[in-house]
Amino acid sequence: MPLDPPVLFVSDHLAGAVHVLTVPDGTPVQRLSSRHVSEHAGFLALPGGRTACVDDRRGELLILDPHAERLVERAFPVAVPAEHLACDPSGRHLAVTTGLGANETPWSDLLTVIDLTTGDTSTVRTRVGEPGVTVLGGEDPLVVLRHREPGQWAAHHFADLLAAPPGCPPATPRSVLPLPDDGHGDAQLPDTGHVFAATSRGVHRARRRGGALAAETPIPWGSRSRGWYLRLDTRRRALWSTLRGGDPDPRLWPEWTNHAWRHGLDTGHTDHVDLGPGLVFRLALARRHTAFTRVHPDGDELILLSPDDTVRRVPLPAMDGAPRRGTTPWEGVQRRAIAASPASDWIAVTRGGHGEVHIVDAVTGHEAARPRPGTPLHHGGHLALRSRDDGADGDPVGR
Numbered sequence: 001m002p003l004d005p006p007v008l009f010v011s012d013h014l015a016g017a018v019h020v021l022t023v024p025d026g027t028p029v030q031r032l033s034s035r036h037v038s039e040h041a042g043f044l045a046l047p048g049g050r051t052a053c054v055d056d057r058r059g060e061l062l063i064l065d066p067h068a069e070r071l072v073e074r075a076f077p078v079a080v081p082a083e084h085l086a087c088d089p090s091g092r093h094l095a096v097t098t099g100l101g102a103n104e105t106p107w108s109d110l111l112t113v114i115d116l117t118t119g120d121t122s123t124v125r126t127r128v129g130e131p132g133v134t135v136l137g138g139e140d141p142l143v144v145l146r147h148r149e150p151g152q153w154a155a156h157h158f159a160d161l162l163a164a165p166p167g168c169p170p171a172t173p174r175s176v177l178p179l180p181d182d183g184h185g186d187a188q189l190p191d192t193g194h195v196f197a198a199t200s201r202g203v204h205r206a207r208r209r210g211g212a213l214a215a216e217t218p219i220p221w222g223s224r225s226r227g228w229y230l231r232l233d234t235r236r237r238a239l240w241s242t243l244r245g246g247d248p249d250p251r252l253w254p255e256w257t258n259h260a261w262r263h264g265l266d267t268g269h270t271d272h273v274d275l276g277p278g279l280v281f282r283l284a285l286a287r288r289h290t291a292f293t294r295v296h297p298d299g300d301e302l303i304l305l306s307p308d309d310t311v312r313r314v315p316l317p318a319m320d321g322a323p324r325r326g327t328t329p330w331e332g333v334q335r336r337a338i339a340a341s342p343a344s345d346w347i348a349v350t351r352g353g354h355g356e357v358h359i360v361d362a363v364t365g366h367e368a369a370r371p372r373p374g375t376p377l378h379h380g381g382h383l384a385l386r387s388r389d390d391g392a393d394g395d396p397v398g399r
Contacts (some may be wrong), residue, residue: 006344006387007066009051010357011037012375013382016057019373020066023346023385024359026371030071035062040099041082042399043384045392046091051384052398054082054096061085061096061114067388079110079123079168083130085398088137089190092116093158095143099130106130110168113143113161124164124171126154132186134195134397136208144213146186146197151179153197153206155213175212179204185230186397187239189265198230198241203263219263222270227261233285234394235342236307237265240290242280243272250328253279254297260290260305273309276301279329282399284340284347284385289362291347293336297325300336302349304362314365321353339383343390352380 007029010019013036020030036057037043044052050073051064059080063073083099093115098108109128114121132146141158154173161171185198193208194216202220206213219239221227227241245257258280260273278296280303285291292303293316300322302314316336323329334352340362349358355376359369375381384399386392 004049004067004388006341006346006385006390008339008348008357008359009043009064009066009384009386010350010373010377011039011053011382012377013037013039013056014378015375017375018064019375020071021357021371021373023344023348024361024368026357026359026369028371028373030066032071037382038080038082039379039382041085041096042382044085044087044094044398045384045386045395046087047393049386049388049390051386052085052087052094054078054080054085056080056082056101061094063116066386074116076114076119076121078112078114078121079108081108084133084186086133086135087396088135088141089396090137091393091396093135093141095133095135097131097133097145111145111161111171113158115162120162122162122164123168124161125168126171132183132197134186134188136188136193136195137190140211142208142211144195145173146179146183148183149181151181151183151199153177153179153195153213155211157211177206177213177215184228185241187230187232188396189232189237190394190396196230196239198227200226203227203230203239219270221261222272223259225257225259229282231283231285231399232395232397234391235285235287239263239265240283240285242275242283242292244280250330251326253323253329254325258294260292271309273305273311275303279323282338284338285342286340286347286362287343287345289345289347291338291340291362293338293349295322295329295336302347302358302360304347304365312365314360316349316358317351319352319354334378335380337380337383339385341385341387341390342392343387344385346385348383348385350377350380350383352377357383
C-alpha cells in the first residue's frame with residue numbers, strides 16, 4: 001500500500017505556534033496557538049505517524065496526530081523545562097528529563113514518566129543536571145539516564161518510577177555505569193537493547209543484561225574531533241554524528257571543521273566525509289540521503305550526502321541576524337532547523353527570523369516550495385517530517 005503523503009510539523013517555540021504543512025507543496029492544514037514546544041527536547045516519533053513534544057510553558061507532553069480531526073490527541077502533565085524526551089520501542093512508555101531552561105546553571109532534578117496506554121504519570125527526583133534519556137523495552141522497560149559531572153549511566157525500572165508516591169520523591173537507580181563527564185548525545189538500538197552515549201573519548205555503548213547494563217568497548221571517533229550529537233539510522237543500522245574540530249573558542253566558529261561520521265552497527269566500519277568549515281550541528285535522515293545545514297559568513301548551504309558519499313551542496317539564502325565573525329553562534333542569533341523522513345526524499349530547512357521553510361528534493365537538489373507559515377521562526381524553530389508508516393519511530397529518542 002502506498003504511504004500517506006508526508007506532513008511537516010513546524011514549531012515556532014518563541015512565538016508559541018505549531019504549524020502543520022503538507023509536503024511538498026507546503027499548504028498549511030492545521031495550527032496550534034499558545035504552545036511553546038521545547039526546542040531542545042524536540043519531536044519524538046511514535047507509531048502511526050503520531051508525534052510527541054513538550055509544551056515548556058504549560059508543562060504538558062502533547063501527543064499530536066496530524067491524520068485525526070483534532071491535532072492534539074492527548075496531553076499529560078510533565079515537569080519542565082524539558083531537556084530530553086524518549087520512549088521504549090513500543091511507543092507506550094515515555095520519559096522526559098529536565099534541564100537548564102532559561103537559566104545559566106542546571107537546577108532541576110525532576111524526571112517524568114508516562115504510560116500512554118493507562119494514562120498514568122509520575123514525577124520523581126534524580127540528579128540535578130541536563131540528563132539524556134533512553135527507554136529500553138521489553139516486559140520490564142528500563143529508563144536509562146545519561147548524567148554528566150560526574151558522568152554516569154543510571155538505570156531505573158520504569159515500573160518503579162511509575163509506582164512512586166506523589167510529592168516527587170527521590171529515585172535511586174537499580175544500577176549505574178561510569179561514563180566520561182562530558183557526554184552529549186544519546187541513541188539506542190531497539191532490537192538488541194544497546195544504548196549509546198557520545199563523549200570526547202568516543203561513543204560509549206552498553207547492552208541491557210536483565211535489569212542492569214553491561215559495558216561494551218567504546219566506538220572511537222577515528223579523529224581528533226568529537227561528535228556532540230548522535231542519531232540512529234533505521235534504514236542502514238548505523239549511527240551518525242557530526243565531528244567538530246578546531247579551536248573551541250566559540251568566536252572562532254567560522255573556522256571550525258566539520259565531518260559527517262557514520263558507523264555501521266553490523267559491519268563495525270566507520271566513515272568520515274568532509275562537510276566544510278562553519279557551524280554544522282543536527283542532521284536529518286531521508287530515504288536515500290543524509291542532510292546537514294552549514295552556516296558560514298561566506299554563504300549557507302544544505303548538504304546532501306548520498307549512500308555512496310557523493311556530496312551535493314545546495315545554496316541557501318542568507319539570514320538577517322545570522323551569527324557573524326567574532327561573535328558566538330549560539331546566543332541571540334538566527335539558526336536553521338532541518339527535518340526529513342526515512343520514507344521520503346523531501347528535506348525541510350528553516351530560514352530563522354524570516355518565517356520561511358525550504359522544501360527540497362534530496363535527489364535533485366531542487367527546491368519545490370518555500371512556504372511561510374505565518375510566524376518568524378526566530379532561532380530557527382524546530383521541525384519534524386512524518387508520514388503514517390514511515391518507520392521513523394524505529395528511533396525512539398526525541399530529535
